Amino acid sequence: MHLKRQKAPKKWPIERKGTAYLAKPRFSNNEGIPVLFIIRNVLKLAQNRREVKALINSKKILINGKFLRDEKHTAMLFDVISMPSVKKYYAVNVSENGKIGVDEINEKDAGKKISKIMNKRLMKGKKMQINLGDGRNLLSDIKCKVNDSVLIDLKKEGVEKCIPLQEKANIVVFDGKHTGVKGKIKSIDRKEGIAKIMQGDKEINVLIKQMIVVE
Numbered sequence: 001m002h003l004k005r006q007k008a009p010k011k012w013p014i015e016r017k018g019t020a021y022l023a024k025p026r027f028s029n030n031e032g033i034p035v036l037f038i039i040r041n042v043l044k045l046a047q048n049r050r051e052v053k054a055l056i057n058s059k060k061i062l063i064n065g066k067f068l069r070d071e072k073h074t075a076m077l078f079d080v081i082s083m084p085s086v087k088k089y090y091a092v093n094v095s096e097n098g099k100i101g102v103d104e105i106n107e108k109d110a111g112k113k114i115s116k117i118m119n120k121r122l123m124k125g126k127k128m129q130i131n132l133g134d135g136r137n138l139l140s141d142i143k144c145k146v147n148d149s150v151l152i153d154l155k156k157e158g159v160e161k162c163i164p165l166q167e168k169a170n171i172v173v174f175d176g177k178h179t180g181v182k183g184k185i186k187s188i189d190r191k192e193g194i195a196k197i198m199q200g201d202k203e204i205n206v207l208i209k210q211m212i213v214v215e
């Protein structure tokens with residue numbers, strides 16, 4: 001299936017003029033982008049879709065520690081894209097202009113990623129399952145709350161630590177009119193679901209559901 005170019009999310013790093021249709025991500029149209037665009041349009045490691053598929057078929061691209069099998073796989077915030085054969089590692093981010101992009105990272109950091117806790121569920125045996133913003137569901141004994149973030153060990157596929165939503169915590173806004181803003185929490189109104197964020201000397205209000213806590 002394809003997506004009309006004019007209906008593509010504004011955060012996608014694509015030109016608004018061009019072919020009428022674009023590759024549609026496998027899931028979460030508004031939260032991520034097909035890996036195809038990251039490899040071809042952002043990193044420019046391939047000139048076309050055929051070259052991206054060739055890299056995938058030769059097992060030269062990993063996402064979150066696993067071999068990529070589909071160029072339409074959705075790359076989401078803080079997902080890790082690795083190309084060990086050329087020793088290149090990248091983390092998906094959102095830039096100050098609100099566009100999805102990547103940061104080059106080192107090999108050590110490529111083994112971990114941050115994700116937001118969307119909800120929790122008590123399972124049999126009193127084990128806690130945390131459901132994350134990137135679609136993962138993990139069992140963990142670490143004490144965390146909804147809207148906190150967790151640092152995931154991609155190799156062990158487990159939670160390494162909790163990054164709590166609290167005053168003075170660093171955040172990134174991934175949705176809404178302030179998409180791309182990076183700042184520090186000044187105060188939190190959990191009842192209203194809003195936090196005051198300091199972006200340098202500027203103070204703004206951001207919905208908690210539109211931001212993620214980072215280290």
